[in-house]
Amino acid sequence: GAGVSQSPRYKVAKRGQDVALRCDPISGHVSLFWYQQALGQGPEFLTYFQNEAQLDKSGLPSDRFFAERPEGSVSTLKIQRTQQEDSAVYLCASSPGLAGGTDTQYFGPGTRLTVL
């Protein structure tokens, strides 16, 4: 498929566990975004990568959240010592060029994280 893919689709973690969520953007897309969507809310921005450079991490809720994109393609969002309030759907999006202007972001299916 040519779209954005994410894995796993569902993750259940016990409070205090570390989790890693993977995003495979559309091939060749320069920009990659992570969003968090809580139940009944719209997606909220977490962080932005331009190729391998993380240009904005202002939306990460705490220092327990860490994202990387070491080779400018696949990205991983890691959450350490998960808490119940981390339960949400984590969405990855990519766009073809440098973000900004009218470059549309294309979303993956998301990973639903449930922290017990």
Add this chain to the structure above:
Amino acid sequence: DQQVKQNSPSLSVQEGRISILNCDYTNSMFDYFLWYKKYPAEGPTFLISISSIKDKNEDGRFTVFLNKSAKHLSLHIVPSQPGDSAVYFCAASGSGTYKYIFGTGTRLKVLA
């Protein structure tokens, strides 16, 4: 502070009729607006967008209207089809920025 607001959590429309989904924003720096459609267990799918230099953009059955003075946009779907039943999110971004600010969504149900 919610910068993008969708005040109607849900909407039901008969098949074949017009669906109108509304969105209000507060930040006058926003200059690009989008609508996404989301089915259960899927990610948001891009539907249509509009730049602030326009007041209307049309794509098949979907038309987005922008009223900058009122800081209001709307999505019209004509005619509505059962397959249009989904949650619709309005999103906005500002010039030179990349963050999308999303509304909370409106669940549209098209009745056959």
